[in-house]
Amino acid sequence: MKSALSTLLQQTADLRQAIRHKSHTGVTSGLVQGAMQGNVVILPADWANEFLLFCQKNPVSCPLIGVSEVGRYDMPELGHDIDMRHDIPEYYVYRDGVKVESRSDIEDIWQDDMVAFVLGCSFSFENALSQAGLTPRNVEEAVNVSMFETNIETVPAGRFFGNTVVTMRPYTPKDAIRAIQITTRFPKAHGAPLHFGSPQDIGISDLSKPDYGDAVTINDKEVPVFWACGVTPQVAIRNAKPPICITHAPGKMLVTDILDTALAVL
Template sequence: MSQSSLTLLQQTSELRQAIRRKEHTGPTSGLATGVMQGNVVILPADYANEFLLFCQNNPVSCPLIGVSEIGDYSMPMLGKDIDMRHDIPEYYVYRNGDKVESRTDIEALWQDDMVAFILGCSFSFEHALSQAGLTPRNIEEGVNVSMFETNIATTPAGRFHGNTVVTMRPYVPKDAIRAIQITSRFPKAHGAPLHFGTPEAIGIKDLSKPEFGDAVSLREGEVPVFWACGVTPQLAIRNAKPPICITHAPGKMLVTDILDTDLAVF
């Protein structure tokens, strides 16, 4: 492993420790760039197999990169000493499909039958886009990425069903083409976009009013480009109504020890 990779993993470990100590409770976008960040879904075992199938059925919006053993809050395949009860800056807690609270740890809520799922996140390719000179507008403007619910149905699995959530980043067409090439290399981070251009074609009414995250500016000649988003499961959870479900707060992810490039293709 190179010296720069070692330095990055040291930074990653420090960031995860700072999150664990609740010193960092904000978004993780732009931090520890170069390692994968993950969307989090924690469910009771009774719902876990159906959710596993839901991810399998919807690999673009739900690219699974890690699943815990039942009741085990570590995640050894994604990083040393990960504690799923503490290592997310902010958790959302859903009961019967409704979001009831947000917390900075879930130690008091952890159950012996819980299974944690980690899904790849578009932050992985944001790093690659920035390195190619195509810095996403949300990073330029220092805000959370814009996220929208679409009318693109997911493939249901058991009690899990709902529409796909997308992130949006604006580019001029020439740069959008390059962005499609670059993000295609990262299938475990949602890969290529689902759509570009007309928001209404996928059921988005107003780009200035994202359902999650922040609005970003569109400039002359730019088109909105839409990628599948790991917030998609949160809509399916609302529909599945499990007695309890815990997710990350949008934009505040699990920081792993896996390099983005480790899961890149080509």
């Protein structure tokens, strides 16, 4: 009989293969619950140190869980047979800070000097929320999580700067307190929320029009709860204007072989 871990590892391998062969191109929220997911930023080596410093100065928005060696597209510390050129459902390609295309793989534009960064993702604590009876609305409705650019400034590092992007999940005030307690245990997946309640206080004017992802239903007596988001680097990339940068498309993450509980502080 297979153990729960071996079953999970088989599921993560199967999902990455489905992504690699383009039979899965959608969001990864709610998939292979129990596996850690990650945001991705890929930069030329001569920009990597500045971006590393940006992550170190902004650990809530950019919690580092993996960095590749220069030119290597595998990430053995995060999973068996990971190929950063193929294992994300959709990539965004930026040139001089402008998103110029999205694509299903980056093999033909991969460079020998590239460095891949993987940042913790709030999808990794969604399983813990669901197990506590607090299933996120985006999981319930099978859509991408709502993401918004805010007026909360990040700490600049070299050429990288910009405002924080957040994810939003609605809860009743009582459930929001429990969600805060649960997610605080996951500092490598953005940890506790940055804000809850009035979206206008952090520069968000309309919850029905997210900057990324999909709008979700907000029921009576629910309040929006906002967590830092790994799309934040994409704002900094627009400002820094590296000659080339590749990221994941919002909501379409790298699914690793690491248990999401490995991110938890017990």
